[in-house]
Amino acid sequence: MEKRRAISMLCALLCLAGLTPVYPAAEAKVQSRMTINGTVYAIGGGRRVGNWSGPFRLIVNRYTTPGELRELNDALQQDGQDGLLKALSKMDAGRVQVGTGVGIKANAVIADPWGEDGTKLTVFYERNVRFSELRYGARSQDYRIGYAEIFLDRNGKGEGTFIPAARVRLRDGNNWEVEDFGVFPARLMGLRASGRVTPG
Numbered sequence: 001m002e003k004r005r006a007i008s009m010l011c012a013l014l015c016l017a018g019l020t021p022v023y024p025a026a027e028a029k030v031q032s033r034m035t036i037n038g039t040v041y042a043i044g045g046g047r048r049v050g051n052w053s054g055p056f057r058l059i060v061n062r063y064t065t066p067g068e069l070r071e072l073n074d075a076l077q078q079d080g081q082d083g084l085l086k087a088l089s090k091m092d093a094g095r096v097q098v099g100t101g102v103g104i105k106a107n108a109v110i111a112d113p114w115g116e117d118g119t120k121l122t123v124f125y126e127r128n129v130r131f132s133e134l135r136y137g138a139r140s141q142d143y144r145i146g147y148a149e150i151f152l153d154r155n156g157k158g159e160g161t162f163i164p165a166a167r168v169r170l171r172d173g174n175n176w177e178v179e180d181f182g183v184f185p186a187r188l189m190g191l192r193a194s195g196r197v198t199p200g
Contacts, residue, residue, distance in 0.1 A: 033061055058150070072124075107124055143165040145166050159191055166181065
């Protein structure tokens with residue numbers, strides 16, 4: 001069973017309008033790196049049968065620039081998800097780690113203001129498609145993007161949503177629709193951020 005989430009991405013609209021997203025205010029002598037630690041809770045299916053939980057870590061070395069956002073949006077408009085994946089493959093914003101593994105490159109990390117002095121982070125990455133998925137033509141091979149949506153308050157605490165296997169398409173012009181391969185997205189709980197990224 002598929003579940004679709006229509007996400008009106010502010011970043012896509014901003015880049016089309018030629019505006020620059022507002023990033024968290026940078027203080028003097030800040031560390032140009034952010035680490036977010038927490039727990040991921042998956043409900044049904046996913047990596048194991050039934051419910052599953054484990055450690056989650058996002059390392060952000062830099063934020064995706066407005067120019068890169070335009071490139072991603074243009075690639076999705078022109079060539080769909082294949083174009084988006086090709087554009088993502090050229091980008092590197094940090095690293096995503098789920099469980100005890102070494103993790104995978106976070107291709108895009110998009111920062112937008114949220115709430116009262118808070119920050120919303122939208123993360124896209126190319127997930128590793130297993131050989132068995134390709135060999136047996138599993139439907140999951142069409143869901144080649146990993147996705148996370150994180151909401152942090154002014155103190156760097158928060159929660160979010162994690163979709164380990166998703167596909168992305170345009171809907172109603174410039175809105176990005178993220179479709180989850182599983183029944184429910186996983187939840188990110190108890191998130192705590194340390195450090196800060198200086199927008200470049």
